[in-house]
Amino acid sequence: MKIFIDTADIEEIKEALSWGIVDGVTTNPSLMRKAIEKYRMDSLDEYVREILRVAGAGRPVSLEVMSLKAEDMIREAEILYDKFNDVANNVVIKVPVNTYAGNYEGLKTIKALSEKGIPVNCTLIMTPEQALLAAKAGARYVSPFAGRIDDYIRTTKLGMQAGRDFQKGDYYPWDGTDVDDNGIRSGSDLVEKTVMILDNYDYDTEVIASSIRNARQVRESALAGAHIATIPFKVIESMLLHPKTEEGVKKFSEDAEKANYREIFS
Numbered sequence: 001m002k003i004f005i006d007t008a009d010i011e012e013i014k015e016a017l018s019w020g021i022v023d024g025v026t027t028n029p030s031l032m033r034k035a036i037e038k039y040r041m042d043s044l045d046e047y048v049r050e051i052l053r054v055a056g057a058g059r060p061v062s063l064e065v066m067s068l069k070a071e072d073m074i075r076e077a078e079i080l081y082d083k084f085n086d087v088a089n090n091v092v093i094k095v096p097v098n099t100y101a102g103n104y105e106g107l108k109t110i111k112a113l114s115e116k117g118i119p120v121n122c123t124l125i126m127t128p129e130q131a132l133l134a135a136k137a138g139a140r141y142v143s144p145f146a147g148r149i150d151d152y153i154r155t156t157k158l159g160m161q162a163g164r165d166f167q168k169g170d171y172y173p174w175d176g177t178d179v180d181d182n183g184i185r186s187g188s189d190l191v192e193k194t195v196m197i198l199d200n201y202d203y204d205t206e207v208i209a210s211s212i213r214n215a216r217q218v219r220e221s222a223l224a225g226a227h228i229a230t231i232p233f234k235v236i237e238s239m240l241l242h243p244k245t246e247e248g249v250k251k252f253s254e255d256a257e258k259a260n261y262r263e264i265f266s
Ligand code: E4P
Pocket: 006, 026, 027, 028, 123, 143, 145, 147, 148, 210, 211, 212, 230
């Protein structure tokens, strides 16, 4: 499974790249806002170029449009692509599957952009059916939002029945509850069913497990055969953690000293 880093923070991107595990980057307007507040850069254009340069050729970087109508999203996508793709030939345009009830602006945008050869990452996917439509319209990637579906089931569907508070990063479901969102039991279930449906019909569209909040969702996305998971920096860090690993390192270091093992390296 490819790993994208889900951030617009240049330092996080550089650090994770140095670990040799990053295959791409996803940004969204909220992540951009965080980075702008943190770095107070003079030029947003230059900052985006820096992200693209640092990611480098062969590592796609998703940049999102901001309008709600197809003609505006297409224009914005073209501007983003024309302005930035020359930097490292790695720009992907993020388009929401739907911008409000009763319109088809997302699908029209995906169709138009893919016909122009501009790769699209269809975002805000909350059902496998949305993913199927986006793939048919020509999306290069679809991004099912695991964490937000967990939020939705926990708050809207379970509500007070949940009987406990939950934190953003908590794994769900915690007890095999049978409450669901129209047959989708959890964010991981959304990812799994999306992968299965696109596999059934051999779509070239790749599934990016998105809105990932904990390491277990990464595991379940990989088990489901998601092509990619886009993961926040802190969740990538948490994937390395286990108390027995720390304990083992401590014990081996102590025994190495006792065995005078250091002699070999001198
Ligand atoms: C990535 O493409 C998405 O924009 C991102 O994963 C959303 O994550 P969030 O639901 O934690 O904001």
